[in-house]
Amino acid sequence: MAFFYILAALVGLLIGSFLNVCIYRIPNNESIVMPPSHCMKCGHRLTVLDLVPVFSYVFLRGRCRHCGEKISPRYALVEMMTSVVYVLLFHKYGLSVDFLASAYLMSILLVVFFIDLDHMIIPNQLVIAALIGGIPIFIYNIFRPIEIYGDRNWWNPLLGALIGFGFLLLIAILGYIVYKTDEAMGGGDIKLFAPIGLFLGWKMTIMSLFISFVTAGVISIILLLLKKKDRKSTFVFGPFIVIGTFATYLFGWEFFNWYIGTLQMY
Template structure:
């Protein structure tokens, strides 16, 4: 592994993590993610470039706006650090390969979609359609890397279709969940999509039961499923092939 490249990947993750924070905040509010520039949501003062350095600016500002002293959520540097860590781990696993680029793009989409769903219990079409476009783009690119395309097309249809059937039968999930699974299937392919779905329901079930037992939620409360799909997809990126191989070895 190239250490210098690893550092570049981490810096990229920090910078994009900062941008993802903007997307997570603005998309649910119907605001442009480009204009106006970054500003304090309390006093509306424009934030200078030197106050936008990921993580470092938060530390130097002691988690407060330079102008009005409004507290800045700890989640901002947390998203930046988590994004950088995920990017680095993907690079660590796959090196400088086509899959690294593809999975970094998928991880980026999942961070934004998952966090927005966690905040609002909504999945926005503008985010999932972006994922579909990128997914199709990578499927086309896969042809030139001799990776095949059928596996990924089937993966998208199967994953999204499976959730769609559940929605039609039980009405216990939202159509946004089907959209997220469609996106993940286009990136992961059929076999890994099965792993992703399996992990989603396992993790979602465990967390859901925990929330109910701890009385944070009751059985009638809606719990967004998007974050579970996002976490499961990320786990699948790192562990999916091991899980598939272990399962196949059993037979």
């Protein structure tokens, strides 16, 4: 079993290296395939020695091997985060369709996390990629159950997509009516919850929404108290969606069953 944990960690590192390319290039409307990876300053094409996830950054002391330009530590951070995410998901679901589905979605969401932080946008390409990945999961569930759904109803993921998309759309509409602004909820956030609903099913979509909003609320209050933000500041919601979805994958059903059990006590 230890072999599979190590394999999940290594695959996560490799995928994380690719996600770094996506995080940098997609907002700039650049191809994620061509040209090959290169130094942003000197343009020198990076070799295998420069591209070993995390280890290259450590051994090169965070600098380009050719021109000495400083490399952002975030490249190594993304690789390590992806590796940790893969290991935790494997620990939760083992080698299964649930693991493959969750790893696929979380890979896309990690890209969303950093792009939204940097540019305050969620590119349509990522939403489409997530939707495409959700289609085979929906089809597979018709024949064999997906654990995260909690049942075998074929319409479960479709209802999840409708709830996720519809709830945030409703918030956006109400925000526009009350505050006369379209900034109550970003369009990218609304669209992103459609594929998330496909992957999570309707019950866990509600759980993901709940965790996302609670996390966003707590962090926003802390930032306001620390005077890092003010009430007129714009808060990105994408990173909290990512946190909420990941937490749901790991603990969603446990929290849901605890909550239902608590209600039944009264």
